[in-house]
Amino acid sequence: MPVYSMTGYASVQHSLPQTGAHEGLPTARLGLEIRSVNSRFLDLSFRLPEDLRQLEPGLRELVTRHLRRGKVEVRASLDTGAGSSTQEPSALMLQRMADLQSKVRQWLPEARPLSVADALKLAAGTSSGPTIDDDAWLRLGQQAIDALRTAREREGERLRSMLEGHIAQLQALAAQAEPLVPQLVEQQRQRFLERWKDAMALSDNQPRGQVQSEAAQDRALNEATAYAIRIDVAEELTRLRSHLQELAHLLVKGGEIGKRLDFLIQELHREANTLGSKSAVLEMTRISVDMKVLIEQMREQVQNIE
Numbered sequence: 001m002p003v004y005s006m007t008g009y010a011s012v013q014h015s016l017p018q019t020g021a022h023e024g025l026p027t028a029r030l031g032l033e034i035r036s037v038n039s040r041f042l043d044l045s046f047r048l049p050e051d052l053r054q055l056e057p058g059l060r061e062l063v064t065r066h067l068r069r070g071k072v073e074v075r076a077s078l079d080t081g082a083g084s085s086t087q088e089p090s091a092l093m094l095q096r097m098a099d100l101q102s103k104v105r106q107w108l109p110e111a112r113p114l115s116v117a118d119a120l121k122l123a124a125g126t127s128s129g130p131t132i133d134d135d136a137w138l139r140l141g142q143q144a145i146d147a148l149r150t151a152r153e154r155e156g157e158r159l160r161s162m163l164e165g166h167i168a169q170l171q172a173l174a175a176q177a178e179p180l181v182p183q184l185v186e187q188q189r190q191r192f193l194e195r196w197k198d199a200m201a202l203s204d205n206q207p208r209g210q211v212q213s214e215a216a217q218d219r220a221l222n223e224a225t226a227y228a229i230r231i232d233v234a235e236e237l238t239r240l241r242s243h244l245q246e247l248a249h250l251l252v253k254g255g256e257i258g259k260r261l262d263f264l265i266q267e268l269h270r271e272a273n274t275l276g277s278k279s280a281v282l283e284m285t286r287i288s289v290d291m292k293v294l295i296e297q298m299r300e301q302v303q304n305i306e
Contacts, residue, residue, distance in 0.1 A: 001254030004306040005155035006038040006070035010147035014140045030137075031077040032144045034063075036152070038304045039071040047075040058134055059141045066145050068256050069306045089119060097122060152306070159301050160251050163261075166298050167244050167251075170268070170291060174237055174244070177275070177287045181234050233278050240271040240291075258305040265299045 011033045044063060046056050063072060089097075101114050114122075243264050250257045250264075272295055276288030 002153045003156035003160040003251060003254045003257065004149070004152045005159055005304050006036055006152065006258070006306050007155050007304050008148045008151035009033075009035045010144050010151055012140055012143045012147060014136065029079045030140060031079070032140050033075040033077075034072065034144045034148045036067070036070040036072040036148065039069060042067060042069055043071040045071075045073050047073065049076065049078055051078055052076050052137075055134065055137045058138055062138060062141045063145065066149065067306075069258060089122075093122075094119065156305060159305055160254075162301055163251060163298055164248065166294050166301075167248055169294055171241070171244055173287050173291050173294075174241055177233070177237055177284060180281065180284055180287075181237070183281070233275050233284070236271045236274050236278070240268060240275075243268050243271070256306055258302065261302045261305055262299075265295060265302050268295045269299070 011031070013032075014030045015028070042064065044060060046060070048056055059074065063074065097114060097119055105111055105113075247261065247264050247268075250260055269292065272288055272291040275291070276285060278284075
């Protein structure tokens with residue numbers, strides 16, 4: 001399955017027939033625009049003109065059916081083509097306006113009379129516009145969502161490629177770190193021998209040398225064991241490689257993998273931190289720092305995956 005980004009944009013338009021007082025005017029156009037950015041959950045917002053507000057529930061259901069995560073903004077526009085043409089009110093409409101004005105002023109004598117501009121606005125508001133049926137609206141919504149998913153898929157493939165490159169680099173760093181583990185053990189052995197020799201030399205110059213020698217031996221053994229445990233990073237490297245394999249598997253699998261990727265990135269960061277804190281040589285510290293830089297870059301990219 002593809003990997004989908006939560007970042008995308010789509011815009012579609014649909015021609016509508018003019019009816020009523022708008023008949024004969026240029027074709028009306030219904031536009032729908034959808035944009036999305038990353039979010040932990042699906043966060044929908046709609047910006048629709050009043051003429052289209054009643055169509056929002058159907059579009060909302062359509063969006064939630066196809067999208068799982070992201071901050072999604074839906075905008076719609078309706079261009080009737082009547083903006084530059086003044087609609088002439090009929091005599092019946094003017095008569096009704098006059099009757100209504102008289103009734104209003106009987107109760108509100110201070111109300112100002114209707115102006116010519118007021119009458120024209122009322123006439124334009126009462127004239128029927130283009131016909132928008134639910135099926136046409138939902139078809140347009142489906143086209144917009146399909147275009148958005150195509151854009152999100154295209155961006156998701158780019159993110160997948162970048163993440164796979166980072167995984168390869170982290171695997172290479174883990175391979176560099178692995179040979180350092182026996183070197184660290186050997187260094188610890190040498191340190192233990194040196195401490196042991198120093199302890200033996202000290203005990204030879206002290207009374208009750210046998211007792212001092214045993215105490216020094218126990219102390220040296222305890223320090224060597226504790227230090228060996230502290231610098232042993234083999235377990236961290238094993239877990240790190242396991243997390244990288246799971247990341248690569250998820251990227252191949254695709255689908256809704258963003259939350260699982262985010263969890264694995266947190267685990268990778270924990271192992272890289274432990275690797276650095278246990279580091280006993282400069283080379284291991286450098287590897288840990290390089291890993292954390294790559295993991296932080298991956299974290300930013302994973303935040304955009306659905």
